[in-house]
Amino acid sequence: MATAIVISSVADVCRAARRAARGLAQIDTARKNAALSQIAQALIERTDEILAANALDMQSGREAGLGDALLDRLALDETRIAQIAGAVRDIVALPDPVGEVLEGRRLPNGLDIRRVRVPLGVIAVVYEARPNVTIDATALCVKSGNAIVLRGSTTAAHSNAALAQIAAQAAVAAGLPEGCIGLVSGGGREELAQLATQSDTLDLIIPRGGEGLKAALQEVATVPVIYAASGNCHIYVDASADLEQAQAIVLNAKTQRPGVCNAAETLLVHEGIAADLLPGLLRALGGAGVLVRADEYVWKLADILSDGGRVGENLDVVMEPATEEDWATEYLAPTLAVGVVDSVEDAIEHISRYGSGHSEAILTRDTAAARAFQLGVDAACVYVNASTRFTDGGEFGMGAEIGNSTQKLHARGPIGLRELCTCKYLVTGDGHVRR
Amino acid sequence: MATAIVISSVADVCRAARRAARGLAQIDTARKNAALSQIAQALIERTDEILAANALDMQSGREAGLGDALLDRLALDETRIAQIAGAVRDIVALPDPVGEVLEGRRLPNGLDIRRVRVPLGVIAVVYEARPNVTIDATALCVKSGNAIVLRGSTTAAHSNAALAQIAAQAAVAAGLPEGCIGLVSGGGREELAQLATQSDTLDLIIPRGGEGLKAALQEVATVPVIYAASGNCHIYVDASADLEQAQAIVLNAKTQRPGVCNAAETLLVHEGIAADLLPGLLRALGGAGVLVRADEYVWKLADILSDGGRVGENLDVVMEPATEEDWATEYLAPTLAVGVVDSVEDAIEHISRYGSGHSEAILTRDTAAARAFQLGVDAACVYVNASTRFTDGGEFGMGAEIGNSTQKLHARGPIGLRELCTCKYLVTGDGHVRR
Numbered sequence: 001m002a003t004a005i006v007i008s009s010v011a012d013v014c015r016a017a018r019r020a021a022r023g024l025a026q027i028d029t030a031r032k033n034a035a036l037s038q039i040a041q042a043l044i045e046r047t048d049e050i051l052a053a054n055a056l057d058m059q060s061g062r063e064a065g066l067g068d069a070l071l072d073r074l075a076l077d078e079t080r081i082a083q084i085a086g087a088v089r090d091i092v093a094l095p096d097p098v099g100e101v102l103e104g105r106r107l108p109n110g111l112d113i114r115r116v117r118v119p120l121g122v123i124a125v126v127y128e129a130r131p132n133v134t135i136d137a138t139a140l141c142v143k144s145g146n147a148i149v150l151r152g153s154t155t156a157a158h159s160n161a162a163l164a165q166i167a168a169q170a171a172v173a174a175g176l177p178e179g180c181i182g183l184v185s186g187g188g189r190e191e192l193a194q195l196a197t198q199s200d201t202l203d204l205i206i207p208r209g210g211e212g213l214k215a216a217l218q219e220v221a222t223v224p225v226i227y228a229a230s231g232n233c234h235i236y237v238d239a240s241a242d243l244e245q246a247q248a249i250v251l252n253a254k255t256q257r258p259g260v261c262n263a264a265e266t267l268l269v270h271e272g273i274a275a276d277l278l279p280g281l282l283r284a285l286g287g288a289g290v291l292v293r294a295d296e297y298v299w300k301l302a303d304i305l306s307d308g309g310r311v312g313e314n315l316d317v318v319m320e321p322a323t324e325e326d327w328a329t330e331y332l333a334p335t336l337a338v339g340v341v342d343s344v345e346d347a348i349e350h351i352s353r354y355g356s357g358h359s360e361a362i363l364t365r366d367t368a369a370a371r372a373f374q375l376g377v378d379a380a381c382v383y384v385n386a387s388t389r390f391t392d393g394g395e396f397g398m399g400a401e402i403g404n405s406t407q408k409l410h411a412r413g414p415i416g417l418r419e420l421c422t423c424k425y426l427v428t429g430d431g432h433v434r435r
Numbered sequence: 436m437a438t439a440i441v442i443s444s445v446a447d448v449c450r451a452a453r454r455a456a457r458g459l460a461q462i463d464t465a466r467k468n469a470a471l472s473q474i475a476q477a478l479i480e481r482t483d484e485i486l487a488a489n490a491l492d493m494q495s496g497r498e499a500g501l502g503d504a505l506l507d508r509l510a511l512d513e514t515r516i517a518q519i520a521g522a523v524r525d526i527v528a529l530p531d532p533v534g535e536v537l538e539g540r541r542l543p544n545g546l547d548i549r550r551v552r553v554p555l556g557v558i559a560v561v562y563e564a565r566p567n568v569t570i571d572a573t574a575l576c577v578k579s580g581n582a583i584v585l586r587g588s589t590t591a592a593h594s595n596a597a598l599a600q601i602a603a604q605a606a607v608a609a610g611l612p613e614g615c616i617g618l619v620s621g622g623g624r625e626e627l628a629q630l631a632t633q634s635d636t637l638d639l640i641i642p643r644g645g646e647g648l649k650a651a652l653q654e655v656a657t658v659p660v661i662y663a664a665s666g667n668c669h670i671y672v673d674a675s676a677d678l679e680q681a682q683a684i685v686l687n688a689k690t691q692r693p694g695v696c697n698a699a700e701t702l703l704v705h706e707g708i709a710a711d712l713l714p715g716l717l718r719a720l721g722g723a724g725v726l727v728r729a730d731e732y733v734w735k736l737a738d739i740l741s742d743g744g745r746v747g748e749n750l751d752v753v754m755e756p757a758t759e760e761d762w763a764t765e766y767l768a769p770t771l772a773v774g775v776v777d778s779v780e781d782a783i784e785h786i787s788r789y790g791s792g793h794s795e796a797i798l799t800r801d802t803a804a805a806r807a808f809q810l811g812v813d814a815a816c817v818y819v820n821a822s823t824r825f826t827d828g829g830e831f832g833m834g835a836e837i838g839n840s841t842q843k844l845h846a847r848g849p850i851g852l853r854e855l856c857t858c859k860y861l862v863t864g865d866g867h868v869r870r
Contacts, residue, residue, distance in 0.1 A: 022787065026810050107832055111821060120843055121813065203843055222653070224844050245866035252868035352457065374861050375461050378556065386546060386864030395869070396860070397542055408555055408638055408857040409659050410845040422843040425831070426809050429821030431680035433687035434830070 010194045014201035016179030017122045017147035023177040025119045025145050029096040035174035036139055040088040042170040043135065043163070047081050053162035054131070061155060073130050074156055084135045084163075087400065091139040094399040097417040098145045112428045117421045119145030121203040124195055124223070125402070126151045128209040131159040137206075138167050138181055140402050144420040147180045149202065151195060154186030189216060196221035206415070208403055226411055226419075228403030230330045231261035231358030233388045236347040236373065238364035239272035245385065246363045247281050252387040253361070255288045258334045261404060262359050262391040265330055266337040268347045271297065274340050279305060279315060285336060286317025293322040295339035327354040344369045348376040355379060357406045359388035380406055380413040445629045449636035451614030452557045452582035458612040460554045460580050464531040470609035471574055475523040477605040478570065478598070482516050488597035489566070496590060508565050509591055519567045519598075522835065526574040529834040532852040533580045547863045552856045554580030556638040559630055559658070560837070561586045563644040566594040572641075573602050573616055575837050579855040582615045584637065586630060589621035624651060631656035641850070643838055661846055663838030665765045666696035666793030668823045671782040671808065673799035674707035680820065681798045682716050687822040688796070690723045693769045696839060697794050697826040700765055701772040703782045706732070709775050714740060714750060720771060721752025728757040730774035762789040779804045783811040790814060792841045794823040815841055815848040 008016075043050070054076040061071050097117050104114035123146045125137040134150055141148035152160040161183060168181040184195060196205060202223045207213050214227050235253055237246045253264035269277055278301055285292060292312065294302065299321055302311050312319035326337040327350070341347045344362070351360050361383035362373035370384045381391045391413065393401025398416035405411040411419035443451075478485070489511040496506050532552050539549035558581045560572040569585055576583035587595040596618060603616040619630060631640060637658045642648050649662050670688055672681045688699035704712055713736055720727060727747065729737065734756055737746045747754035761772040762785070776782045779797070786795050796818035797808035805819045816826045828836025828849035836849040846854035 022811070022813070025813070105832065107830070111825060113831060115848075118813075218657070224842070226844075242866065248866060248868055256869055370863075376457070378457070378460070378553075379859065381860040381862060384861075384863040386862055386867035387869050389869035390546060390862060390867070391860075395542070396548060397540065407659070409661075412857050413550075413860050422847050424814065425816040425826075425848050426819075427816060427821055427825060428805075428819040431677065431683060432821035432825070433683055434691055434822050434824035 010184050010191060011198060011201075013149055013182035013184050014122065014124075014195070014198040017149050017182045018201040020177035020180035021119070021121045021147040024142075024147055024180050025098070025121070027145065027176065029098075031175055032096065032143055032145070033092045035171045035176050036088050036092045036142060038170040038174045039135070039139065039142075039167045040085040040092075042166050043081055043085040043088070046166050047078055050076060050081055050159065050162045050166070051078075053158035056158040057156050066155070070155075074159070076131060076159060080132070084132045087132070087136055088139045091143050091400055094143065094417060096143065097421050102423055109432060110429065111432055114426045115423050116426055117418065118424050120420060120422050122147045122149065122201060123420060124149040124151065124198075124202050124205045126192070126195070126205060126207045126209065126213065126217070128153045128213070131156045131163055133208060134160045134163040135167060136400065137402055138164070140400055140417060140420060142171065142176065142180070144417045146420055147182070149182045149184060149195070151184045151192070152186060157186055192216060193220040196223055196225075199223050206403055226403070226405050226415065227407060228261075228405060228415070230356050231263070231404070231406070232266070232328065232330045232354060232356040233262060233264050233359045233361075234266045234268055234347075234351050234355060235264045235361045235363065235388065236268040236341070236344070236351070237270060237273060237277060238344060238362055238366060238369045239270040240366040240369065241273060241277070241363040242365060243273075243277055243280070246277060247284055249361070249363055249385070249387050250281060251284055251288060253389055254285065254290055254336050255334060256387075256389055259332050261330075262388050263332070264336065264361075264388050266327060266339065266354070268339055268341050268350060269298075270344075270347075271340045271342050274298070274301060278302075278338075282312065282317045282319075282338075283315045286312070286315055289334050290317070291335045292317055292319045293326045293335060293337045294319050295322050297340035298338050330356070344372050345376075348373065351377055351379075358404070359383065359391040361386060361388050380404070445619050445626060446633060446636075448584055448617035448619050449557065449559075449630075449633040452584050452617045453636040455612035455615035456554070456556045456582040459577075459582055459615050460533070460556070462580065462611065464533075466610055467531065467578055467580070468527045470606045470611050471523050471527045471577060473605040473609045474570070474574065474577075474602045475520040475527075477601050478516055478520040478523070481601050482513055485511060485516055485594065485597045485601070486513075488593035491593040492591050501590070505590075509594070511566060511594060515567070519570045522567070522571055523574045526578050526835055529578065529852060531578065532856050537858055544867060545864065546867055549861045550858050551861055552853065553859050555855060555857050557582045557584065557636060558855060559584040559586065559633075559637050559640045561627070561630070561640060561642045561644065561648065561652075563588045563648070566591045566598055568643060569595045569598040570602060571835065572837055573599070575835055575852060575855060577606065577611070577615070579852045581855055582617070584617045584619060584630070586619050586627070587621060592621055627651060628655040631658055631660075634658045641838055661838070661840050661850065662842060663696075663840060663850070665791050666698070666839075666841070667701070667763065667765045667789060667791040668697060668699050668794045668796075669701045669703055669782075669786050669790060670699045670796045670798065670823065671703040671776070671779070671786070672705060672708060672712060673779060673797055673801060673804045674705040675801040675804065676705075676708060676712070676798040677800060678708075678712055678715070681712060682719055684796070684798055684820070684822050685716060686719055686723060688824055689720065689725055689771050690769060691822075691824055694767050696765075697823050698767070699771065699796075699823050701762060701774065701789070703774055703776050703785060704733075705779075705782075706775050706777050709733070709736060713737075713773075717747065717752045717754075717773075718750045721747070721750055724769050725752070726770045727752055727754045728761045728770060728772045729754050730757050732775035733773050765791070779807050780811075783808065786812055786814075793839070794818065794826040796821060796823050815839070
């Protein structure tokens with residue numbers, strides 16, 4: 001039943017989405033919200049179908065020898081489905097980005113000009129594993145007036161098909177245009193290339209996956225892509241930082257959820273505070289199970305403290321010497337590169353060389369240092385005295401997000417509803433001609 | 436003398452620009468404006484040098500057999516140099532886009548968040564012929580805090596080198612970082628490909644040239660490109676339009692300057708007004724030297740009026756039957772495709788199929804038709820009762836523009852100072868960690 005959804009060719013699905021997009025762009029907020037509410041309700045009502053489809057994926061996953069972590073990402077149950085439906089209802093509550101007048105004025109010649117926010121059109125979302133993305137991405141696109149083409153992984157094919165079908169049926173029943181929610185099968189690289197070159201019908205591709213997916217798309221895509229790239233995030237502890245705050249923030253940024261892109265990967269410490277900060281901080285990191293990759297200065301400091309034993313032993317922390325590669329690595333794991341710098345300029349220089357432009361933080365009590373860091377660091381989010389972990393659409397008050405952009409064009413930082421839109425100029429006159 | 440500028444390798448120029456960009460992003464408005472004023476003054480003071488360099492290009496151009504129109508585009512004289520300097524002074528007067536707080540608030544957890552506008556970094560501008568672009572583009576980039584890498588055509592090599600050198604020297608003398616204005620020689624496709632793949636140092640490429648340049652870049656570019664694409668612009672005259680206004684606007688949009696991207700290329704007329712509007716309008720178009728490519732309906736109407744003579748003869752207009760190709764053609768010439776549609780929806784459908792998303796206009800006295808058109812047409816600029824010729828950064832009150840984007844991501848419509856910027860989130864806390 002759940003697999004009865006007819007999966008047409010990539011080009012057909014994209015064309016249908018393009019046709020739907022024209023109608024969708026003009027549908028008012030009330031109707032979009034009603035459709036989202038019906039999607040949420042349908043997910044609850046048809047939980048059994050979803051679970052049956054998910055059971056097929058889980059069985060294939062087990063047969064294919066997927067690890068426990070991957071199986072857990074794949075697994076759905078009643079609670080998770082209720083959470084997915086709840087996330088859709090949260091999106092109902094968000095303001096509609098479409099139609100907002102971003103600016104407007106009367107020109108000297110009397111023409112009235114307004115720049116208004118409008119949907120992009122058709123957005124393809126390419127994702128791996130977690131089936132909840134099927135609905136999260138769909139809800140964000142519907143709310144922002146965009147048609148969506150979904151391409152999940154083959155691992156979750158049955159679950160994604162069930163979820164997409166339920167959402168599409170509910171959407172159409174609520175009056176949204178046929179084809180506004182499309183699904184193409186996971187397929188291989190060839191099918192990905194096919195999707196990535198539908199520039200006549202697609203306005204944007206958002207990949208949610210690892211660097212492999214990014215590289216595969218970069219090679220072939222003619223459709224614009226917003227890469228939700230990796231986060232090699234830094235915390236710089238300035239000479240004037242509050243020691244207690246610094247320790248709490250570094251621990252939070254590294255350990256609260258090490259596997260995400262806004263977790264800290266490198267700690268830079270001003271040499272004027274290193275001897276005061278590091279012994280306690282290294283001990284705390286060790287206690288939290290963090291492996292430290294230390295530069296020469298930190299290594300020497302720990303060596304002095306080691307009292308002849310293994311470096312780091314006295315501090316109960318496992319330490320290894322940092323190599324050049326460490327500074328460029330996004331561990332996504334409880335490992336932290338730690339280095340000492342001699343000034344805020346030195347820290348900015350290091351971040352400019354190795355950072356990925358995601359989230360960078362300075363911890364300081366010095367206004368001049370804070371200002372220099374916020375001006376000088378070229379990243380999507382630059383923090384003063386706070387953890388990098390806050391980079392998130394929800395935390396930023398944007399509601400849900402579909403990813404986090406580290407590129408500079410169009411969207412930088414969390415990609416929320418507004419970032420799924422473009423704008424157009426509406427100009428109204430009364431017979432105006434140009435002289 | 437003017438050609439003494441040392442042209443380094445593409446990669447070297449881009450690297451120098453990248454280094455300069457970090458400093459440039461932090462320089463305040465007063466200093467950027469002072470540098471722009473000095474550039475303007477240097478251009479006037481060193482007019483002789485510029486004219487000497489230009490004479491070399493003109494001589495080569497004549498020897499190479501360039502046509503008069505191209506030679507005129509290339510030619511500089513005292514007046515034109517004064518105009519170029521004047522355009523720089525106009526940019527001094529524009530507000531600085533950098534540092535504007537686009538939005539900001541205190542989050543529920545007490546974090547202060549601001550989204551501020553910052554320069555993109557390094558922008559490469561690839562252009563053909565007219566040497567004034569060297570300075571126009573430079574001034575826009577300097578004002579918006581961006582370093583620039585210029586690549587003009589070989590035809591204008593001496594002129595561009597002289598202009599770029601004078602600008603660069605004046606900029607550095609005024610305290611801007613060395614390397615902030617770079618020039619690479621015109622070279623061939625291979626050098627263009629080299630430029631288009633400097634993704635480590637370039638943030639954006641803006642091509643100003645024809646479809647050939649666009650195609651060449653699309654094939655190789657790894658650096659993001661904003662294409663200032665072509666304009667296949669439409670005027671739709673609704674059943675309720677004011678006849679006199681309609682005639683004036685169509686004539687203006689087609690004939691005021693036919694060679695530019697915001698000139699009209701297709702006229703669509705509601706069948707309810709065709710018999711009233713077209714005889715007078717076709718006659719007026721004929722009088723203005725416009726060749727009309729007519730669909731069957733228009734052809735038949737003119738045939739009836741021809742009284743047995745050549746179609747259009749009685750109306751003093753040269754007419755030819757339109758082919759499918761005409762609807763998709765950007766003539767950039769005094770030629771207009773004319774067709775009849777039976778509704779505003781039909782007009783929107785036609786524009787959606789053939790338009791390039793640049794500028795589209797409806798002429799109507801009916802509010803419902805105006806609303807349907809502005810909602811339904813997916814283009815950068817959608818006009819009601821005005822000529823499409825107004826699509827222009829200057830006309831829109833944005834000051835100068837560096838081109839006109841028909842793409843939907845990042846910039847849509849005129850590309851002014853703000854569109855040369857990105858944004859970053861500045862987040863300030865007091866020891867905030869994520870729970």
